[in-house]
């Protein structure tokens with residue numbers, strides 16, 4: 001089987017559900033001159049856009065450089081599932097930090113969800129189309145654990161979750177693959193490409209400058225400032241914020257050594273029309289409990305959008321569409337004859353501990369990245385914390401300090417990530433076989 005390399009920034013947007021339903025692209029010109037700014041942000045995904053928006057709102061002069069187009073990477077092609085938490089498992093965070101600190105971090109992650117929601121509403125961002133509800137589902141009978149999880153989050157974290165028993169779950173999701181569920185009434189799903197495009201327009205309205213098709217090539221110190229060089233221009237600034245996601249490319253080697261690019265896949269069917277209700281009878285986004293989970297939802301125009309799978313190799317299988325069809329028909333065999341309209345892959349940036357990096361790496365050079373599979377809430381949060389740190393010497397970002405930069409394992413990192421994924425998948429299959 002042949003594979004193709006994933007994600008080469010600088011190319012046009014991929015054909016995805018999101019690009020088929022996107023607002024007009026920004027079409028910002030590339031940088032062709034020398035400019036100056038207080039802050040230069042590298043990368044125009046949800047992390048970079050959120051940082052730029054918050055900083056421009058606070059009156060800072062901001063330049064954002066994007067190698068491709070706004071939200072060209074993970075931020076413009078993800079599952080669209082928005083809920084609190086981080087890519088690291090909540091129980092692992094609590095084990096490391098204790099309940100009190102874990103709850104504070106969880107509250108931060110909730111703030112990220114609320115920022116996304118409130119900006120979408122307050123700024124009337126077009127085409128973001130938020131739809132309510134999040135539903136976590138188990139692939140084997142697991143009532144006790146799911147009830148305990150809902151109880152713990154509700155009582156100890158102050159976040160209301162409702163247990164959904166099998167019978168009720170199957171009225172919402174018409175598949176005998178799932179047994180127990182936990183419903184999150186505050187979660188939702190949305191079009192994060194349109195969110196980024198809307199916020200990018202707001203950044204410009206606030207006089208922030210955005211340059212697309214402009215890769216940051218090098219960074220050097222010049223007196224008290226930094227100089228970032230691009231192919232046809234340069235930016236002189238006091239502060240640099242690196243927000244390159246999983247697409248680290250040698251611009252800043254410290255980050256390249258500490259980020260693991262992990263690939264994952266999404267497919268979208270044709271509109272299902274009246275058949276949609278035979279499959280899913282809720283507006284909620286659905287995610288299963290496995291480490292490399294399946295996540296799916298009905299889009300506002302009635303398609304099944306289905307995501308899953310993971311690879312540390314950053315390679316896209318040649319038979320990806322077939323693989324994705326196998327995935328969703330194993331849950332919804334009633335959809336075996338539907339047409340697939342688009343299938344795509346994307347790269348996420350992970351730290352080994354699966355928590356974001358938000359810290360000053362050197363004098364005036366910040367990392368705001370490693371959002372993992374939870375970027376739609378963590379991106380807006382990072383923007384807020386970054387602005388607090390730079391504008392009013394805020395310290396809330398220090399709550400993430402226990403999660404330091406970790407070596408990505410070099411060539412062994414992706415192999416280790418694949419091994420963990422396959423091991424976890426094997427364990428989950430065993431549980432399914434044993435308990436189902």
Ligand SMILES: Cc1cc2nc3c(=O)[nH]c(=O)nc-3n(C[C@H](O)[C@H](O)[C@H](O)COP(=O)(O)OP(=O)(O)OC[C@H]3O[C@@H](n4cnc5c(N)ncnc54)[C@H](O)[C@@H]3O)c2cc1C
Pocket residue numbers: 009010042043044045046047048065066067068069070071072073074075076077078079080081082083214215216217243244245246247248249251264265266295307345346347348349369370371372373374375376377379
């Ligand atoms: C298939 C998929 C499904 C996902 N599903 C969900 C989900 O349902 N819910 C959720 O919360 N999260 C999800 N995620 C994760 C989420 O999308 C990411 O965490 C988030 O988008 C990362 O944002 P980012 O800004 O850090 O990176 P990106 O969005 O990857 O943006 C980084 C940008 O930096 C640019 N860049 C890189 N190098 C340079 C350079 N040298 N100069 C200039 N620009 C540069 C790139 O072109 C890119 O546009 C998913 C991700 C994928 C791939």
